[in-house]
Amino acid sequence: MFDVSIVIPCKNEVNNLKKTVDSIMNSENNLSYEIIIVDDSCTDGSCDFINKNKEIYKNIKLISALSLGAAGSRNLGATAALGKYLFFCDAHVSVPDYWLDTLIKTLEQNNAHIIAPVIKDMIKENSKGYGQTWNKNLEVTWLLNEPKNNGSEIPIACGCAFGIKKEVFDAIGGFDKYFQVWGKEDEELCFKSWLFGYKIILDTSVEVKHLFRSRHPYQVTYENVIYNFLCMAYSHFSNKNLAKALNIARNNYAFSSAAAKIMLNEGLIKQRKEYFNKRKFNEDYFFEKFNISFNNIKTNKIG
Incomplete structure (x- = not known):
């Protein structure tokens, strides 16, 4: 020990x-x-x-x-x-x-x-x-x-x-x-x-x-990073905040391929439910506690 x-x-x-x-x-x-x-x-x-x-x-x-x-x-x-x-x-x-x-x-x-x-x-x-x-x-x-x-x-x-x-x-x-x-x-x-x-x-x-470096000594793609971002958002965000995260991520050219993989990951559905049941605070608590202005972003309206 x-x-x-x-x-x-x-x-x-x-x-x-x-x-x-x-x-x-x-x-x-x-x-x-x-x-x-x-x-x-x-x-x-x-x-x-x-x-x-x-x-x-x-x-x-x-x-x-x-x-x-x-x-x-x-x-x-x-x-x-x-x-x-x-x-x-x-x-x-x-x-x-x-x-x-x-x-x-x-x-x-x-x-x-x-x-x-x-x-x-x-x-x-x-x-x-x-x-x-x-x-x-x-x-x-x-x-x-x-x-x-x-x-x-x-x-x-x-x-x-x-x-x-x-x-x-x-x-x-x-x-x-x-x-x-x-x-x-x-x-x-x-x-x-x-x-x-x-x-x-x-x-x-x-x-x-x-040691801060300008590049990784191995391959990291935009899809990897966007996928992880979407995975985090899907696992922890309410529908309202998830829509905001999707609006941010869709500007990246790798969004479509990363989002498709998220949609096909059945384990994420179970993980999302588990996290929502276990957490003591919702994500707005975090944003407000540390003055992160993500809550001020408005989702795009249709029509």
Whole structure:
């Protein structure tokens, strides 16, 4: 048993994964932890260093996956986790000393369920993000102003690095099992957490460095991202707000093909009913709580 399980999904990160693992292993922490790496069908030998240096990395759990995507890889890693807390990290981050100790202490002191550090640009070190939110089109944007109080509530914890109580992760069903490749997975999990009655906070005293890139080291299509957006909207939105989301998404050329796949996914009908039965708040609560102006968008009228 460990205090923390750190799950790192990896897809073609040969230049970054070892640096990330070394940063975590070299950081000072009092809490016990394990590192779980999910090799999501890498084609560049990202994880070869583990087997080549077995004495150094002997305690790492390495799991092979068949192109599950960002959400699926994280869920798979979580199934092997023995920790009370799950920390999900990208394969291209650098962490400071006592980051786990500090984040979990802040989490518990504030009776919260998900904790996010400040995310610092690894290249432009003066650039920092204090959590994320949505604009009126439900596009994710960074919160750039440091809150006055440590432990402030935030709408979205960036998937770069955040921690969640494992019991909460299990209670909300983890990341959406229907998501494709990449896009919206951390946003959906945080949105769902708020609707189910859980709280997300920011620890301003911990900064995790993240490598921001202009492109993915694997293929991500517009259809993947639009599909995930529609999947999230269908799973959580009332008919009124679902119509608004469809109006936003239909401007993308991949909308028709993505929408067709949503319509043919019978599992989403069951998931939508389950989520509506389990949640404590509707989606308007979230939009109003965090001053997201999506509610102000009007649907197109016919005639």
